[in-house]
Amino acid sequence: MSYRCRICEKKFDAIPENAVEVNHQSFYTTYRFPNGLVHDLRVVAQPTPQPEVERQEPEPKQFSTGTMAHAFRNLKR
Numbered sequence: 001m002s003y004r005c006r007i008c009e010k011k012f013d014a015i016p017e018n019a020v021e022v023n024h025q026s027f028y029t030t031y032r033f034p035n036g037l038v039h040d041l042r043v044v045a046q047p048t049p050q051p052e053v054e055r056q057e058p059e060p061k062q063f064s065t066g067t068m069a070h071a072f073r074n075l076k077r
């Protein structure tokens with residue numbers, strides 16, 4: 001089980017034993033780590049090797065073949 005912090009976006013494989021739970025919401029649990037830092041952690045179901053994929057355009061726009069043929073015909077004139 002791994003966790004992701006929504007404050008600093010770090011990923012953690014486990015919560016340290018000495019971490020203190022200071023708040024709990026529906027998806028996020030806030031912990032104060034032994035080093036004094038506070039992390040708002042949510043369980044990550046699966047490893048996400050490409051977390052930025054969702055923000056990108058799903059497919060680059062492409063010309064239809066018909067439009068391309070028309071464009072080439074215009075170029076040759």
Ligand SMILES: [Zn+2]
Pocket residue numbers: 005006007008009010038039040
């Ligand atoms: Zn954090």
